[in-house]
Amino acid sequence: MQIDFVVWGMGGAVATTMIVTLLKTLFPDVIKDRSAVIAAVVTGFVLAGLSYGAQITPAVETVLQIVGAGLLAGLSACGIYSVTKKR
Numbered sequence: 001m002q003i004d005f006v007v008w009g010m011g012g013a014v015a016t017t018m019i020v021t022l023l024k025t026l027f028p029d030v031i032k033d034r035s036a037v038i039a040a041v042v043t044g045f046v047l048a049g050l051s052y053g054a055q056i057t058p059a060v061e062t063v064l065q066i067v068g069a070g071l072l073a074g075l076s077a078c079g080i081y082s083v084t085k086k087r
Contacts, residue, residue: 012044012047012048012051015047015068016040016043016044016047017040018071018072018075019043019047019071020036020039020040020043021075022075023039023043024036024039050064051064
């Protein structure tokens with residue numbers, strides 16, 4: 001049995017990083033050092049569950065694609081998630 005952890009057309013690790021970066025930006029006083037690790041693990045579990053649910057129910061897959069594309073585009077546009085080095 002092979003499990004592919006792909007969310008919104010990208011690896012689950014990338015999606016998890018994107019969401020944890022957003023959470024750290026929105027809640028800097030709450031999500032620090034150790035709590036960032038907990039947030040990353042919880043986010044990974046949630047995304048894995050949603051990814052599994054999308055394989056079972058096509059409606060979930062459609063919703064995830066729409067929400068994920070919007071989230072990725074929005075975070076990239078505002079600079080929270082970027083592959084370039086900040087100067």
